[in-house]
Amino acid sequence: MAEMTVLEAVRTTLAEAMERDDRVLILGEDVEAGGVFRATDGLAGRFPGRVIDTPLAESSIIGVSIGLAHYGMRPVAEIQFADFIHAGFDQLCSEASRWCYRTCGDAWLPMVVRAPWGGGVHGGQHHSQSIEAYYGHIPGIKVVVPSFPADYRSLLQAAIEDPNPVLFLEHKRTYRLIRQEVDGAPAETRIGRSRIARRGEDVTIIAWGLMLHEALAAAEQLAAEGVGCTVVDLLSVQPLDRETICEAAKATGKVLIVHEDTLTGGFGAEIAATIAEEAFEYLDAPIRRLCGPDIPSMPYHPAMEHFFMPDRERIAAAARELAAY
Amino acid sequence: MTVVTMPQLGESVTEGTIIAWKKAEGDLVELDEPICEIETEKVTAELPSPVAGRLGRILVPQGETVAVGAPLCEIEEAGVPAGLPAADAPASAAAGAPAGEAGAAAGTGAPSRRRFYSPAVQRLAELHGIDLSQVQGTGLGGRVTRKDVEAFAARQAQGAKVAPTAAPAPPVAAAGAGPAPGGPLTGVRRTIAENLERSIREIPQAWTMVEVEMTALLARRDALQQRMAGRKVTALPLFIAAVCSALREHPVLNARFEQGELRVSRELNIGVAVATDWGLVVPVIKDAASLSIEGLAARLDDLVTRARERRLSVGDVEGGTFTVNNTGAFGSIASKPLVNPPQVAIVTLERIVRRPVVTGEDAIAVRPVANVCLSFDHRVMDGLDAGRFLATLKARIEAGTFG
């Protein structure tokens, strides 16, 4: 074990899980050939019959996964791009999320749905979306948003072992961009916990996915200017780690939430409301959100894509302003 | 409050001359209304007011030339109160200790956030028992931030360093602030402590003293007492009148020094230290130079009474430009007062005692004399200025030529 990219973290974890537990299956479009991002490269050969190509039908991928999980298998479904998962929204929202609830625990679904999300890849409207706000809103589905390879490993393993439906979101821009020495790196093993990735006294920044890395870069720049940042790596949208979020908010009283998703109704709103409700008396400034603008996800042209996405400069500027408040 | 500055009325212009003021102090001014006429190398033009409000102090008189950017006058915008409201708690001071005037609002034109307290700030203030009006704000618009309160609390926890001065400690009667009881400082005492710390921390202070023969002053005091039966008249109002007279000749002592800028005040707002049983307070006699001795006496009486009854208003304790402390009332014959920032000087009148003095060539007589002590901010003036002021003061008092 040494340095690995996010993609390598996913691939090796899938292989290890399939090795360990023969109930683990992979299904999705093009998974037998390795998947369009190569996340399942080599797995079909290693585990014959357990890596299954599906027709181009997201409702099928998820509905069949439900059946498999109900039967007792551990399906890990891949949706090729998170943008396409919405055809399966019905199966996730009407069925998977309620399976355990509507039977009072008599039935349950140990299933994982993996999906690459996020922008910065010139993907335009339908290869760049953030979806955590839609699915994070549904009680009964867990939604995981790691940023570092070590967490991708530990949380994907946890997702596969979880007896509940888990939507495992992988930021596609970070697949090859982010490398980490995973030996000895912090790795969260429990779904529903966030991590304070950095501590500072002046401003708290909460972020996930690619934005977490941008936030850390901004924090580094700000430290040189004498502004200390506490940075929270959210890791989990549902369940939400309210305790860690509030602890981080209380440390500085000034909170900046950063996400790629569009502003209105983005998951930052839930985080902001939580802080306002549970840490009100510790607030020293209004809670700020730095997000994508309210347009139907990012356009294709790099100039417009860049306009859409927050980055380390904008994060630093917002944090600086907040620190001066 | 908006400070109107000398505009740059042309590229490469560096200064301008006020040809005429079109408005007087106290006049209402509308937005864009011309307030003065300015002449530069390039052009002569009217200066349209950048805000609507009331013209406050005119800082540059007609005929004077100042650099581009220099302050010309102050305009109180409509709806914005004059200066900065002091605490709900009485603005504190110590005799010779700095008056606890609230920190200035940052900048010109930006709305003051001085009194806007966030939940975190209020919680911490309550937790530590801090009077927020005493906390300097470093946030946006002068806002008191969480860190400001934490720093304040930390300093508090280290204990107040009360500067050595005769005045406040012993004489303050009975229950109330007085000397701090055991335990952490609270309330007015803490505020006083904070201000004293600030004085020591910020101002390099020097001290000097003269002996003054008080015969003439006391004679005038007696005459005044007769005219103002029904009121107890002390030497203090006469002393204040003499101080005003001397300050007119030595205006550098009647100034405020803030953020590196010395602003000599045209008005003499004399703060007078009053010991009450709830603490020391320094109400201000505004525009003392314009008052007669009777007026001074009456005003002083009123302020002292209201101070003791805790009925001073915010306006009563702010805007001071110089402070007088009647330390002699408690028997002191010499004391080292602490300058009250942002003022630059403070004077005491020590106890008037009868002493043998040398008269004429070598005769000895008994005369009433008192020491007059002066502490001053050495950054903005030297011993020469201080000495000259005291010399003038002494001369006026001894000659009785004041008021």
Added chain:
Amino acid sequence: MTSMANPETGGGTHPGYPLTREQLIEMYRYMVLARRLDERMMTLQRQGLAAFVIAGAGQEAAQVGAAMALRPGVDYVAPYYRDLAVNLVFGMTAREAMLNALGKRDDPNSHGRQMPAHWGNRSRRIVTQSSVVATQLLHAAGIALGARLRGEELVVFASCGEGSTSRGDFHEALNFASIHRLPVIFFVENNGYAISERTEKEMAVEHVADRARGYGMHGAVVDGMDAVAVYQTVKAAADQARRGGGPHLIEAKCYRLWPHSSDDDDTRYRPRAELEEWSKKDPILVMRGRLLEDGAATEAELAELETSVQEEVREAAQWALQQPDPAPEDALGFVFKEAD
């Protein structure tokens, strides 16, 4: 019809039938039980004691015929809301049916969390269903895939109405099951109405089963009012599917004798004459007549059976009404399954 040895019972089928006399009577009993339960539920609803009823009246023959061709406890069923009779064959009791109708705390299907007729019972291999139609067809495909991967020989029986066949999930499920040759019986109970819409508004083909060819799977149309015919069709299909023959699409032509639900006024859209005509072909009446005619049962036996069923239903309703309702805070819990 010639006598056929029934491989399940090892022989002794009633002449002209693929089932024994006992099985035929049992078949009839299930049909009567289903109908009496539906009637009781509807009465309770009109009395204000039950909020909502959605019945399978008119479809008992199709349901019982199909269910008895399967193996309860081994095969899986993913039923739809009208399939009370299927559930009874797979082990649900009259008492449980009444608990479900009243939304009672101890209803094993969903403990009051879902509307009535939303079936589910893991140990009986009845797959939990929602109100969204046709989603269960994909679940059925997934279960079948799992069983096949595990080498467990079984079929999954997934039923729905003909309205469901318009949904994307129906087509996706047929497609998926066909591609992977999964042991699924897609059983469409075509009762002529999707609430108020007749079949021609739901499809341009005459038979739902015609679509089977389009997906590369077996298709069959059967008279859904004839329990024995349905039994035979489903049995043959299940046997074949179990052996790896791939999925089947079986369309049972039925008729919905009652309105869509307790909230539906079918006089708005259904001609009375049509209803009267079909009522004469009530599958329970038809079955009763056949049993007597073909000597599979006597009048006395059937009368006694009917009385006993009536009593069973009456007792079940009475008992269920006494059972506790869910507490308000019973709404909480089981959002997630806790890990062991």
